[in-house]
Amino acid sequence: MTNKLSTDPYKGVRDFYPEDMAVQRYMFDVWRMTAEHFGFEAYDASVLEPAELYRSKTSEEIINEQTYTFTDRGDREVTLRPEMTPTVARMVAGRRRELTFPVRWYSIPNLFRYERMQRGRLREHWQLNCDIFGVDDVSADIEILLLANEIFKNFGAENGTHYAIYVSSRKLLEVLYDTLDLDTQARTAATRLSDRKNKMGADEFKAKMQLICGGATADVLTFLNADNIDVVPEAVKESDAYTELQTLIATMKETGTPVAFDPTIIRGFDYYTGIVFEVVDLHPENNRAMMGGGRYDNLTGLFGGEPIPGIGFGFGDVTLRDFLISHELMTTDITSPQLAVLPTDTENNVAAQKLAQNFRNAGISTSVDLSPKKVGKKIANAGAQFIDYALVLGEDEIASGTYTVKDLLEGSELSGTLQELIDQLSNNG
Amino acid sequence: MTNKLSTDPYKGVRDFYPEDMAVQRYMFDVWRMTAEHFGFEAYDASVLEPAELYRSKTSEEIINEQTYTFTDRGDREVTLRPEMTPTVARMVAGRRRELTFPVRWYSIPNLFRYERMQRGRLREHWQLNCDIFGVDDVSADIEILLLANEIFKNFGAENGTHYAIYVSSRKLLEVLYDTLDLDTQARTAATRLSDRKNKMGADEFKAKMQLICGGATADVLTFLNADNIDVVPEAVKESDAYTELQTLIATMKETGTPVAFDPTIIRGFDYYTGIVFEVVDLHPENNRAMMGGGRYDNLTGLFGGEPIPGIGFGFGDVTLRDFLISHELMTTDITSPQLAVLPTDTENNVAAQKLAQNFRNAGISTSVDLSPKKVGKKIANAGAQFIDYALVLGEDEIASGTYTVKDLLEGSELSGTLQELIDQLSNNG
Numbered sequence: 109m110t111n112k113l114s115t116d117p118y119k120g121v122r123d124f125y126p127e128d129m130a131v132q133r134y135m136f137d138v139w140r141m142t143a144e145h146f147g148f149e150a151y152d153a154s155v156l157e158p159a160e161l162y163r164s165k166t167s168e169e170i171i172n173e174q175t176y177t178f179t180d181r182g183d184r185e186v187t188l189r190p191e192m193t194p195t196v197a198r199m200v201a202g203r204r205r206e207l208t209f210p211v212r213w214y215s216i217p218n219l220f221r222y223e224r225m226q227r228g229r230l231r232e233h234w235q236l237n238c239d240i241f242g243v244d245d246v247s248a249d250i251e252i253l254l255l256a257n258e259i260f261k262n263f264g265a266e267n268g269t270h271y272a273i274y275v276s277s278r279k280l281l282e283v284l285y286d287t288l289d290l291d292t293q294a295r296t297a298a299t300r301l302s303d304r305k306n307k308m309g310a311d312e313f314k315a316k317m318q319l320i321c322g323g324a325t326a327d328v329l330t331f332l333n334a335d336n337i338d339v340v341p342e343a344v345k346e347s348d349a350y351t352e353l354q355t356l357i358a359t360m361k362e363t364g365t366p367v368a369f370d371p372t373i374i375r376g377f378d379y380y381t382g383i384v385f386e387v388v389d390l391h392p393e394n395n396r397a398m399m400g401g402g403r404y405d406n407l408t409g410l411f412g413g414e415p416i417p418g419i420g421f422g423f424g425d426v427t428l429r430d431f432l433i434s435h436e437l438m439t440t441d442i443t444s445p446q447l448a449v450l451p452t453d454t455e456n457n458v459a460a461q462k463l464a465q466n467f468r469n470a471g472i473s474t475s476v477d478l479s480p481k482k483v484g485k486k487i488a489n490a491g492a493q494f495i496d497y498a499l500v501l502g503e504d505e506i507a508s509g510t511y512t513v514k515d516l517l518e519g520s521e522l523s524g525t526l527q528e529l530i531d532q533l534s535n536n537g
Numbered sequence: 538m539t540n541k542l543s544t545d546p547y548k549g550v551r552d553f554y555p556e557d558m559a560v561q562r563y564m565f566d567v568w569r570m571t572a573e574h575f576g577f578e579a580y581d582a583s584v585l586e587p588a589e590l591y592r593s594k595t596s597e598e599i600i601n602e603q604t605y606t607f608t609d610r611g612d613r614e615v616t617l618r619p620e621m622t623p624t625v626a627r628m629v630a631g632r633r634r635e636l637t638f639p640v641r642w643y644s645i646p647n648l649f650r651y652e653r654m655q656r657g658r659l660r661e662h663w664q665l666n667c668d669i670f671g672v673d674d675v676s677a678d679i680e681i682l683l684l685a686n687e688i689f690k691n692f693g694a695e696n697g698t699h700y701a702i703y704v705s706s707r708k709l710l711e712v713l714y715d716t717l718d719l720d721t722q723a724r725t726a727a728t729r730l731s732d733r734k735n736k737m738g739a740d741e742f743k744a745k746m747q748l749i750c751g752g753a754t755a756d757v758l759t760f761l762n763a764d765n766i767d768v769v770p771e772a773v774k775e776s777d778a779y780t781e782l783q784t785l786i787a788t789m790k791e792t793g794t795p796v797a798f799d800p801t802i803i804r805g806f807d808y809y810t811g812i813v814f815e816v817v818d819l820h821p822e823n824n825r826a827m828m829g830g831g832r833y834d835n836l837t838g839l840f841g842g843e844p845i846p847g848i849g850f851g852f853g854d855v856t857l858r859d860f861l862i863s864h865e866l867m868t869t870d871i872t873s874p875q876l877a878v879l880p881t882d883t884e885n886n887v888a889a890q891k892l893a894q895n896f897r898n899a900g901i902s903t904s905v906d907l908s909p910k911k912v913g914k915k916i917a918n919a920g921a922q923f924i925d926y927a928l929v930l931g932e933d934e935i936a937s938g939t940y941t942v943k944d945l946l947e948g949s950e951l952s953g954t955l956q957e958l959i960d961q962l963s964n965n966g
Contacts, residue, residue: 112841113589115631118615121583123628126642129579145897147874147904147924150558154550154661155584155647160542178607181651186547199552202544208918210907213555218584222610232583243907247886251905254894359887363894412541445576457676458788465683465792468574475576476680478639478672489637495576 120223120231130440132234135428136216137441139236142259143214146251148238151213153195155220159185161194176220188220192237192422193379193407200241200418201411209242209416230426239420241408246352249383249403250359252419256387256399257365259423264437267365268390271398271431274370275356275385278402279349280340281371284331287343288324302332303374337369349382356383379404383419391434398431399423445473446533447513448490452502454480460501463511463526470530491516497533549652549660559869561663564857565645566870568665571688572643575680577667580642582624584649588614590623605649617649621666621851622808622836629670629847630840638671638845659855668849670837675781678812678832679788681848685816685828686794688852693866696794697819700827700860703799704785704814707831708778709769710800713760716772717753731761732803766798778811785812808833812848820863827860828852874902875962876942877919881931883909889930892940892955899959920945926962 117123124132140150159177176188189195192215200211215237223229238255240248253273260271267273281302285295297320305313318325327341334340337350337357344350353369360367367385375384382403389398401421409415432438447467451460460476467474475495477486483500490498498514505511512523513533522532546552553561569579588606605617618624621644629640644666652658667684669677682702689700696702710731714724726749734742747754756770763769766779766786773779782798789796796814804813811832818827830850838844861867876896880889889905896903904924906915912929919927927943934940941952942962951961 113627113839114587115627115840117583117627118585118587119611119613121585123583123631124581125628125632126578126580129581132581133579144872144874145902147877147902149555149872150562151555152553152558152561154546154552156547156550156649156661158543158547176609180605182548184548198542198544198546199554202552203554208921212904220585232585240907243886245883245886245907247883247890247905247907250887250890251893251907254890254897258897355887359891363891410542411544443573443578445573448576454674454676457672457674458679458784461676461679461683462788462792464680468683468687473574473576475641476676478669478674478676478680492637 120229122230122232127440127442130442131429131438132425134439134441135425135432136234136236138262139216139259139423140214142255142262143236143238145258146212146255148212148214148255151196151199151215152217153189153199153215155188155218156186157189157195157198159187161198162187162190174222176222189217190219190221192217192219192235193239193404193420196237196239196420197404197407197418198411200416201408201413204408204413204416207241210248211241212239213241214238234425236423237420239418241416241418243419244405244417246355246383248417248419249352249356252401252421253356253360253367253385254363254365256385256401256421256423260387263428263432265431265435270435270437271390272388273360273365273367273385274373274388275353275367275383276369276371276373277349277353277383278374278380279382280344280347280353281331283347283349284328284341284344287341288321288327290321290324294320298328299374302372303376305332305372332371334369334371340371353383373400375400375402379407381405385421389431389434391431394430394434398427442494444494444496445475446495447472447474447497447499448486448493448495449474449476450483450486450490450498450500451476451478452483452500454478456501456503456506459506463499463501466526467530467533470534472530472533487514487516499529549658551659551661556869556871559871560858560867561854563868563870564854564861565663565665567691568645568688568852569643571684571691572665572667574687575641575684577641577643577684580625580628580644581646582618582628582644584617584647585615586618586624586627588616590627591616591619603651605651618646619648619650621646621648621664622668622833622849625666625668625849626833626836626847627840629845630837630842633837633842633845636670639677640670641668642670643667663854665852666849668847670845670847672848673834673846675784675812677846677848678781678785681830681850682785682789682796682814683792683794685814685830685850685852689816692857692861694860694864699864699866700819701817702789702794702796702814703802703817704782704796704812705798705800705802706778706782706812707803707809708811709773709776709782710760712776712778713757713770713773716770717750717756719750719753723749727757728803731801732805734761734801761800763798763800769800782812802829804829804831808836810834814850818860818863820860823859823863827856871923873923873925874904875924876901876903876926876928877915877922877924878903878905879912879915879919879927879929880905880907881912881929883907885930885932885935888935892928892930895955896959896962899963901959901962916943916945928958 175190218234220232321328373384373386380402384402386397386400403419405417406415449460449464451457457478464474464476487498514521604619647663649661750757802813802815809831813831815826815829832848834846835844878889878893880886886907893903893905916927943950
């Protein structure tokens, strides 16, 4: 072959072989089961979205440099979705009159980001998205945090041992700015700088904040350094935002799901308007935010009509996988048939297929090893594939209509006619 | 709002609201369950593929006019996959040394085609793909047909009543051409024309075939008009391809899954090399091929190394949905929580959330209606969402710690403490 093709996938995306799918399936199944336990309903949409969906809340630079955006033959600009929140806001806004609120929706979309190629940086990943629409009080924020916690619990992780939940409030931050009379420009700059607090030293951070906030810097730093909601500046405490955050933290504690106040949590997106939170990995070698979310009460307003309050989070598959592996919590959901029919010779393949279909018709999942391998090898392969039973089919069995089934785990054997074996295997299933 | 955004999805793709997802989930679950009953394992890949994957077996025109192909910032040509077979061949070829053959894989990918916008033509659809690799005898062809049939059976459809399966053989067609000494160009032209036989009158078809095959036309037409494998030209019968097709048809009949010979079945793709088949809808108003597939023994050869024989099929979600609806076989897989907690006032929302979490912790899936609606409306909504039980939470219940749960289907009521209700609901679950 001169022009042979590469078997590599496109740069930055993954192939999912069956063993990789078993991992994805386990993770997605726990996600789905937990979301549905809270009454969330599944939705989905195409990976293709009109590019304009991302322009309104994102800079042109991000659209052009960090997303897959191209022009179709009808001169429409199309983007491979980089996040799901604009899509779900679009869908909710599109049926605002028909939907029964509160709407609780979840989805596990694949998302694309155009990353300059660095080792291990992926251009596609999957992400659980859970959102509640139509509730503007803190009870929805509590639910979203309970759900986030329950997901970790259902993966076998423990709050305080494997992970911790940190919350803050964009609304509270605005209250602080109000008390300090900061203008819009200073607010935006201070918020963006706070989002990067952990990426620089304390002195550098203070110096930069000084340039933005001037005389208000000390109060801003007091707020940002508070490790407890009780020690924020007194003026900030006289606000609904403070009462709300207090209720949230107290209620979470009462439900046995502690969350801690961390005023440096910002979450990058501009659209957050209230509670913001992150779940942090407590593994010493991987101490970082794994997932997060918050309240975005104005996002559906982009589509016209009254804004519909929303709160939600996203949780990526790669982050989750790394977390589960590093804490030795990973398991997989391997599916394998109950029975393997193993012809002694390819001459018996058609007879094996007919016999197998009789087992399948009786509700026993069955595969046939149609390869020319020796029977010993076929039995070993069936075991390696976690198949429960093997039936070797040779001339004698075909002639007599009596078969022997080997239990690959126990090593025991059963013999009988097709119907006798079906009865036995159905009872053991 | 002056520049308000449209809530429409991108042209030619669909949004899946929860009721649409319930339909997809039902269809996908039956697909998965049936494939796994035959021992097929799930795999997946990214929707992005290098464009060159499609160039080798497809004309430039199709790549440029009928697929989404664009150039990324690294000057790589990328295509949104229009079909899954090249991807699965790539993945199998990439791990040919590690994989245990026979490989049985299935996937439910979304596929993209750039269609000029016509009413109802979709640019994205989902498709079940099932393939067996590594078996070059007819027993694999039999299995693929049994699997195709079982999928329809598991949707409640009956072979011969709702659908029929038709088979032919590209290999047998080559045998016919051999006996008639047709050159490569004539073979290709005759095969392409045969693929369009049902799109023109018999006279037009005959005239066109005459231009291609000259003196061999009568024999070609005899073959193409055969409605039974016994009436093909005698010379064709002396071939392995004939024996193979005979075995296939006879075995399928023995398993109670009749398939009929139809020599006009070609299946468009050039890569088919053996058995080809279609499943046809027998609904009088929708009498058309719903799905199909065949054997492609040389496809992995594109990637170098010895070719690995393959056989498989694809089955689209839109086609399946239309079939199920037209035969009144559609059902949906709606998920809803067991219990709805309904606070009488939003003042009780946080208390409702705490109570709900106690039920969730006990394994009872629970949602909370956090809206400001009246309780009567909340009960009606819970019923409409197929929730089993409703618990109305007012001041009295919060004060007393005694609650009443209404069975929304039966109309009966249960009263008790949290623990008493958990015990009761767990028993009824």
